[in-house]
Amino acid sequence: MSWFKRGKTAVLGIDISSSAVKLLELSKNGTDYRVESYEVEPLPIDAVVDKNIVDIDSVADALKKTIRKSKTKLKHACVAVAGTSVLPKTIQMPADLSDKEMEEEIIDRIDQIFPSYEPEKDSFDFEVLGENADSPLEVDVLLAASQSEKVEDRVEVLAQAGLKASIVDLEVFATENAYVLLSKQLPKKVRDKTVAIIDIGATMTTLNILSNYRSIYKQEQNFGGKELTNEIKNRYGLSYEEAGNAKRNGSVPDGYKIDILDPFKQAMVQQISRALQLFSLSSASRDITSIILAGGCASIEEIDQTVENSLNIKTYIANPFSMSVSNKKDSNTHLKASMAKRLSKDAPTLVIACGLALRSFD
Ligand SMILES: Nc1ncnc2c1ncn2[C@@H]1O[C@H](COP(=O)(O)OP(=O)(O)OP(=O)(O)O)[C@@H](O)[C@H]1O
Numbered sequence: 001m002s003w004f005k006r007g008k009t010a011v012l013g014i015d016i017s018s019s020a021v022k023l024l025e026l027s028k029n030g031t032d033y034r035v036e037s038y039e040v041e042p043l044p045i046d047a048v049v050d051k052n053i054v055d056i057d058s059v060a061d062a063l064k065k066t067i068r069k070s071k072t073k074l075k076h077a078c079v080a081v082a083g084t085s086v087l088p089k090t091i092q093m094p095a096d097l098s099d100k101e102m103e104e105e106i107i108d109r110i111d112q113i114f115p116s117y118e119p120e121k122d123s124f125d126f127e128v129l130g131e132n133a134d135s136p137l138e139v140d141v142l143l144a145a146s147q148s149e150k151v152e153d154r155v156e157v158l159a160q161a162g163l164k165a166s167i168v169d170l171e172v173f174a175t176e177n178a179y180v181l182l183s184k185q186l187p188k189k190v191r192d193k194t195v196a197i198i199d200i201g202a203t204m205t206t207l208n209i210l211s212n213y214r215s216i217y218k219q220e221q222n223f224g225g226k227e228l229t230n231e232i233k234n235r236y237g238l239s240y241e242e243a244g245n246a247k248r249n250g251s252v253p254d255g256y257k258i259d260i261l262d263p264f265k266q267a268m269v270q271q272i273s274r275a276l277q278l279f280s281l282s283s284a285s286r287d288i289t290s291i292i293l294a295g296g297c298a299s300i301e302e303i304d305q306t307v308e309n310s311l312n313i314k315t316y317i318a319n320p321f322s323m324s325v326s327n328k329k330d331s332n333t334h335l336k337a338s339m340a341k342r343l344s345k346d347a348p349t350l351v352i353a354c355g356l357a358l359r360s361f362d
Pocket residue numbers: 017018019020200201202203204205224225226229244247248249294295296297299300301348349
């Protein structure tokens with residue numbers, strides 16, 4: 001098992017997030033992608049906290065359920081870890097070094113490359129991208145770091161569920177990968193411009209800025225739909241689970257929209273606005289042409305309009321599967337009507353799983 005390994009076999013995309021385990025299997029025909037199966041299995045509260053797997057057994061149980069329900073035959077999977085707080089970096093190295101020699105040289109230089117790297121806790125992986133454009137004697141090498149424990153826990157969960165973790169990716173690469181499909185939602189002329197993908201999940205808000213299909217900036221904040229669920233729970237005296245269900249199916253008392261939902265939408269806008277402001281102050285700063293909203297909170301009614309009107313940036317709700325769903329006339333479509341309906345609802349929460357499943361076709 002190694003990070004970045006080129007997938008020669010088809011892999012399931014497995015996203016282990018704070019609220020659920022998400023499984024996705026894609027197939028490809030020419031340039032068309034299709035969803036073969038997908039499942040989302042909720043996790044008990046606190047099984048995964050801040051991207052750390054606290055309760056390996058319950059996560060493995062949830063994963064087993066998704067595998068069973070999906071009826072997938074695949075035995076290999078790609079999982080993601082969040083990186084350390086630093087973005088992956090591209091460095092140059094002499095072209096004639098062996099992998100082993102490269103690894104040794106990186107170990108020597110690691111604290112210059114990633115100043116926050118802790119050798120006892122962190123691990124890194126690298127991939128040779130190819131010859132450097134300016135100097136043919138050098139190659140570009142992509143280097144990323146994560147906490148070793150995060151990688152090991154995910155591999156263990158997969159093993160318990162009978163899957164082999166053949167690829168461990170970074171979340172930031174998974175999002176970048178998924179943009180190949182997400183970008184199809186945007187007008188052609190802005191696809192290669194600067195685009196903000198903002199994922200607002202249950203506990204975390206992640207901003208990924210891409211320019212010309214490459215990630216140039218990433219930032220995380222503790223903010224998510226859990227706060228809205230807690231509001232509902234406290235206001236109406238419901239259990240956390242009841243509150244979560246009420247939120248998703250709209251079975252909420254009168255006054256909910258004005259008292260709770262609208263203020264939360266404003267809080268989302270503020271969060272996004274603050275994140276974009278931080279980006280504009282960074283060295284990577286550029287004008288953003290479009291926003292793609294992902295994560296469960298992207299399903300909140302008219303949130304795209306609210307964000308677009310407040311920030312004056314064209315805003316889309318992430319749907320990496322727009323093609324496979326709209327392709328209804330295709331008589332070969334594997335997508336049963338019921339799954340298509342479910343999928344169009346869940347699509348914004350499947351961006352990372354999608355980026356991972358796409359590694360089947362590297
Ligand atoms: N229709 C909806 N309206 C409002 N909130 C929703 C809706 N659907 C899902 N959510 C909320 O979205 C959140 C789950 O989204 P998602 O699956 O993206 O989170 P996650 O990936 O598990 O979280 P994180 O990325 O923070 O680990 C939950 O808080 C859920 O209540």
